[in-house]
Amino acid sequence: MAGFYEAINEKAKGIVYDLGTGSGILSTWAVPYSNFIYAVEKNPLVAEKTRSCLEKFKNIFFIEGDARKVHFPEKADLIICEMLDTALIDEEQVPVLNSVLDYLKKDGDVIPQGILNGVEPLHTNTEYLCYEENGKPYHQLLGPLTIYSHYDFRTPINPRGDFKIHMKINKNGMFSGLKITTFTLITPHIICGPTPMLNPPLIIPTEKLDVEKGGEVKLNLSYVMGGGLNSIRTEIEKIS
Ligand SMILES: C[S@@+](CC[C@H](N)C(=O)[O-])C[C@H]1O[C@@H](n2cnc3c(N)ncnc32)[C@H](O)[C@@H]1O
Structure with missing residues (x-):
């Protein structure tokens, strides 16, 4: 706030x-x-x-x-x-902005101005898609955060997100989920990370894959911004 x-x-x-x-x-x-x-x-x-x-x-x-x-x-x-939510999937930020941008004056501005999304590989036992709160559900990170998308709300956004992401692995373990974290650029100088009230990280269970330190996993991640959490699809493949 x-x-x-x-x-x-x-x-x-x-x-x-x-x-x-x-x-x-x-x-x-x-x-x-x-x-x-x-x-x-x-x-x-x-x-x-x-x-x-x-x-x-x-x-x-x-x-x-x-x-x-x-x-x-x-x-x-x-x-x-x-109308923010993690990765803009479950609220209407993108469809609403796309429909009103013609009303924005040429030198007009938008608050927030945009977002950055990042993803981390993890091990989790949860079988349900859920938001992280106070470290729950239990999960163990298996690699670093990869920033995979950046949106500027002053220009129209294709609501269909299709991402091919290479994720580095820095621990041996069982890859079984993803954590998506959204950073809000309220302005280019005021950047807000997740809080329990604003864009808490989203934990997404995936298929299971044994991974090793030093390896790499290819992730195909897709969803519809404004299309709800049921629109999320994932595919993972070990590439080394
Ligand atoms: C995260 S809340 C924001 C609340 C507000 N900024 C505040 O500080 O109280 C998002 C709000 O957007 C409204 N909303 C969602 N889609 C909308 C739409 N298409 N048109 C108008 N309001 C919408 C929801 O009902 C909700 O009240």
């Missing part, structure tokens, strides 16, 4: 959209620096609360609805869109 606060202080001006406004807190931080803010929330249960939190701000217009379908009457100097 501190990172978002700092970024909004620095970048809010003119016309601002806050897409997936939730509590509306990010919109309220933009109030002193902006002429007008369009805050959009699609979940009706959340929207009821958002409306009452935002009604006292004269330069915020609250819209209950799907941000992909809103016709905004004016272009934005800044789009705030915080």
Whole structure:
């Protein structure tokens, strides 16, 4: 939250959209620096609360609805869109941004500005895809983090992610899973690693493979950003 606060202080001006406004807190931080803010929330249960939190701000217009379908009457100097989740798989950050980028002024900006994704090979007994919390589920890393993708939210993103990744192995063991970690570039200077509330690392069980220190494994990883965790597919193959 501190990172978002700092970024909004620095970048809010003119016309601002806050897409997936939730509590509306990010919109309220933009109030002193902006002429007008369009805050959009699609979940009706959340929207009821958002409306009452935002009604006292004269330069915020609250819209209950799907941000992909809103016709905004004016272009934005800044789009705030915080529908983040690990690797952007399970939330609508990418489809929403793709559908509103035509509304962004030429010199406009987006908060957050992008993300980096990395993957590590590991041993785990879990058979279910889950988010890591306090070191659970138990897992043992078998190699270093490889950064495999980098997205800039100011340009359209193909929601289909297909990655061929070579992973180095630095321990003998049984490869049975992956850990995906997302780093958020709130701005190019404010980079936020995972927290339990923001993009906790995702543990993905894979087929099993005996690996040795010094070896290398080829990973085919695919998913649809905004397509949900069921869209994740993995294939692993030992190459040395
Ligand atoms: C991670 S929460 C962000 C909350 C907000 N930034 C805050 O600080 O309270 C994402 C929000 O986006 C909303 N959302 C998801 N998809 C949406 C869409 N297509 N259009 C509008 N809101 C959406 C969700 O209902 C949720 O409230």
